[in-house]
Amino acid sequence: MINEPHLSPKGTGWIEVIAGCMFSGKTDELIRRLRRAEIAKQKVIVFKPSIDNRYSNRNIVSHNEQSLPSVTITDPQQMIELSVDFQVVGVDEAQFFGNGLVDTANFLADKGKRVIIAGLDMDYKAVPFEPMPQLLAVAEYITKTLAICVVCGNPADRTQRKSFSSERVLVGAAESYEARCRKCHFIQTED
Numbered sequence: 001m002i003n004e005p006h007l008s009p010k011g012t013g014w015i016e017v018i019a020g021c022m023f024s025g026k027t028d029e030l031i032r033r034l035r036r037a038e039i040a041k042q043k044v045i046v047f048k049p050s051i052d053n054r055y056s057n058r059n060i061v062s063h064n065e066q067s068l069p070s071v072t073i074t075d076p077q078q079m080i081e082l083s084v085d086f087q088v089v090g091v092d093e094a095q096f097f098g099n100g101l102v103d104t105a106n107f108l109a110d111k112g113k114r115v116i117i118a119g120l121d122m123d124y125k126a127v128p129f130e131p132m133p134q135l136l137a138v139a140e141y142i143t144k145t146l147a148i149c150v151v152c153g154n155p156a157d158r159t160q161r162k163s164f165s166s167e168r169v170l171v172g173a174a175e176s177y178e179a180r181c182r183k184c185h186f187i188q189t190e191d
């Protein structure tokens with residue numbers, strides 16, 4: 001599996017997407033790749049959406065408490081100006097950016113940058129979460145991270161919401177969710 005092509009290709013940028021459910025290690029994997037790029041003396045910048053201010057306003061933080069300094073933005077367009085001097089551009093919680101992230105990621109990759117994007121690929125109803133489907137389509141390299149189903153121990157690709165709410169996103173409420181496999185995942189209704 002080519003999931004870390006930091007030594008190649010040459011002379012061009014590209015997009016890597018790390019997609020998965022909650023608790024699958026997406027942010028850990030993003031941080032791992034960015035740290036290795038830093039060790040390789042590449043200039044790295046990481047963005048996260050302003051909606052996600054759990055744990056820290058200035059870092060991306062995984063459930064494992066790994067963290068890396070990050071820049072909080074509201075519009076993916078801001079990445080273009082802010083990443084001019086950087087070779088590697090990371091994005092966490094990509095599902096909270098709109099579809100504008102797709103054009104921005106393509107623009108940065110076209111400019112020769114390595115763009116690494118982590119995000120939830122499905123919402124709590126197991127419906128694909130834009131713009132992840134579009135990002136997966138335009139990326140050169142894709143990694144799907146799996147969690148462990150808390151019910152049966154199988155690999156898990158779904159996020160189970162433990163309490164009823166029809167909001168698509170409950171930010172910063174990790175305790176309201178758990179990882180489930182296809183068989184154990186269900187959608188709660190009001191009654």
Ligand code: ZN
Binds near residue numbers: 149183184
């Ligand atoms: Zn299960």
